[in-house]
Amino acid sequence: MNKSMETQGRDQWSSKIGFILAAAGSAVGLGNLWKFPYTAGMNGGGAFVLIYLALIIIVGFTLMAAEIIIGRHTQLNAIGAYRKIRKGWGWVGGLGVLAGFVILSYYSVVGGWVINYIVKAATGAFSTSDINVLGGMFESLTSSTWEPIIYHGLFMAITLGIVIGGISGGIEKFSKILMPSLFIMVILIVIRSVTLPGAAEGIKFFLKPDFSAINVSTILAALGQVFFSLSLGMGCMITYGSYLSKDENIPQSATLIPLLDTGVALLAGLAILPAVFALGFDPAGGPGLVFITLPAVFAKMPMGGLFAILFFLLVLFAAITSSISLLEVVVSFVVDEWNWSRAKATTIISAAIFALGIPASLSLGVWDTIIFRDLVFFDALGFLTDQILLPLGGLMLCIFIGWVWGVDNAVKEATNGGKVKFTIAPIWGFVIKYLAPIAIGYIFITGLIG
Ligand code: PHE
Numbered sequence: 360m361n362k363s364m365e366t367q368g369r370d371q372w373s374s375k376i377g378f379i380l381a382a383a384g385s386a387v388g389l390g391n392l393w394k395f396p397y398t399a400g401m402n403g404g405g406a407f408v409l410i411y412l413a414l415i416i417i418v419g420f421t422l423m424a425a426e427i428i429i430g431r432h433t434q435l436n437a438i439g440a441y442r443k444i445r446k447g448w449g450w451v452g453g454l455g456v457l458a459g460f461v462i463l464s465y466y467s468v469v470g471g472w473v474i475n476y477i478v479k480a481a482t483g484a485f486s487t488s489d490i491n492v493l494g495g496m497f498e499s500l501t502s503s504t505w506e507p508i509i510y511h512g513l514f515m516a517i518t519l520g521i522v523i524g525g526i527s528g529g530i531e532k533f534s535k536i537l538m539p540s541l542f543i544m545v546i547l548i549v550i551r552s553v554t555l556p557g558a559a560e561g562i563k564f565f566l567k568p569d570f571s572a573i574n575v576s577t578i579l580a581a582l583g584q585v586f587f588s589l590s591l592g593m594g595c596m597i598t599y600g601s602y603l604s605k606d607e608n609i610p611q612s613a614t615l616i617p618l619l620d621t622g623v624a625l626l627a628g629l630a631i632l633p634a635v636f637a638l639g640f641d642p643a644g645g646p647g648l649v650f651i652t653l654p655a656v657f658a659k660m661p662m663g664g665l666f667a668i669l670f671f672l673l674v675l676f677a678a679i680t681s682s683i684s685l686l687e688v689v690v691s692f693v694v695d696e697w698n699w700s701r702a703k704a705t706t707i708i709s710a711a712i713f714a715l716g717i718p719a720s721l722s723l724g725v726w727d728t729i730i731f732r733d734l735v736f737f738d739a740l741g742f743l744t745d746q747i748l749l750p751l752g753g754l755m756l757c758i759f760i761g762w763v764w765g766v767d768n769a770v771k772e773a774t775n776g777g778k779v780k781f782t783i784a785p786i787w788g789f790v791i792k793y794l795a796p797i798a799i800g801y802i803f804i805t806g807l808i809g
Contacts, residue, residue, distance in 0.1 A: 380535055382616050385596075385684035387541070391624040392677060395584060397648035403573065414582055415585055415621055418586075424613035427600035427612060428769050451759065455752050467511050467518065468720045470511070472510065475500055480668040490652075545626045561632040583745030609773045609775075640652060653667075690705050
């Protein structure tokens with residue numbers, strides 16, 4: 360992970376499942392469990408989900424493979440990787456580093472809420488399924504001045520603590536147990552949620568497309584969600600791919616990770632939206648949706664109290680396996696390019712990210728000024744990253760592989776020089792050269808104007 364490792368032969372994942380779990384750990388996080396359900400809820404439900412799935416198939420798989428290919432080929436951080444293949448392209452990686460920095464600032468604020476909810480669950484605060492009470496609880500946390508900032512600091516400190524020690528070992532071991540547990544837990548919540556009286560409306564809302572709810576900004580939101588949820592467009596999978604050994608199977612990994620990620624997102628949607636309807640809550644309720652709805656579901660489950668603690672703990676772990684990947688992208692750049700020690704880089708960057716998160720948190724309370732369109736600072740940061748920086752990074756990635764480095768070179772790396780099957784390579788080449796950049800560029804431009 361640091362300069363010396365880079366020149367002396369790099370750290371590598373100790374097993375194939377290690378890489379897949381770590382990459383899936385980066386992908387699966389608050390984006391799936393917190394953001395996907397409420398974004399789908401705000402954008403009309405089923406039609407959003409359908410567009411999301413279409414974009415996962417066109418853009419998600421393709422770019423996942425693309426980033427891992429570049430990472431493993433160059434064995435470098437996001438900026439170094441672009442620059443090694445073609446001089447003058449390092450700035451694309453630079454955009455990604457910037458995106459990682461900004462995402463983590465508000466991601467950590469939400470991570471802080473999760474820690475607070477673990478405390479709440481452990482102290483028995485969720486004994487009610489009254490949406491108004493639970494809504495008030497969420498509001499009073501997020502809009503207060505000090506409390507969420509302290510929890511945000513705690514979340515950043517945990518992330519810092521893990522990244523400072525380097526990523527192998529820790530991240531891998533962590534993910535192996537936690538990911539499967541999270542999966543099982545979410546399935547249990549889905550079962551409770553869809554069997555609540557009145558849940559059918561919510562299932563319908565989530566699965567039945569209503570195309571009148573779709574417009575260009577909905578589609579841009581879906582595209583942004585694809586990038587965010589898969590950790591794409593900012594060099595994260597380049598960085599993780601750079602630790603992948605030369606004989607691993609890239610096409611297989613690039614298929615499995617988006618499948619896992621999408622599976623968790625869909626399950627989270629099914630865990631939350633049916634309950635939202637059953638409890639008479641508003642699906643367009645925004646970022647509080649998960650935090651308000653799930654405690655009500657837990658209150659209606661046997662051993663719900665214990666379940667709530669375990670669930671929010673697992674959400675925290677999922678968030679941490681993502682936040683370390685965000686921090687890692689920035690740290691590995693500064694260590695490689697500015698020659699800072701890992702400890703210094705991690706500490707200073709974390710402090711700066713913490714600082715940027717403070718106004719983000721305050722913008723949900725005392726500083727609720729609209730700064731862009733109808734967005735407060737917190738939401739504006741999300742818009743900047745998901746709907747501008749990540750799609751732009753993804754677009755440049757397509758152009759880079761399709762038109763600068765060349766599909767043939769990329770396919771050679773993906774197949775380990777012809778040893779691994781990549782049956783759909785011609786389709787992949789077509790998508791990355793034409794279909795994906797046109798789709799991303801079109802959605803990006805019309806969505807921003809519209
Ligand atoms: N994919 C992560 C999530 O869904 C967030 C993330 C975005 C992580 C970009 C790394 C890079 O929570």
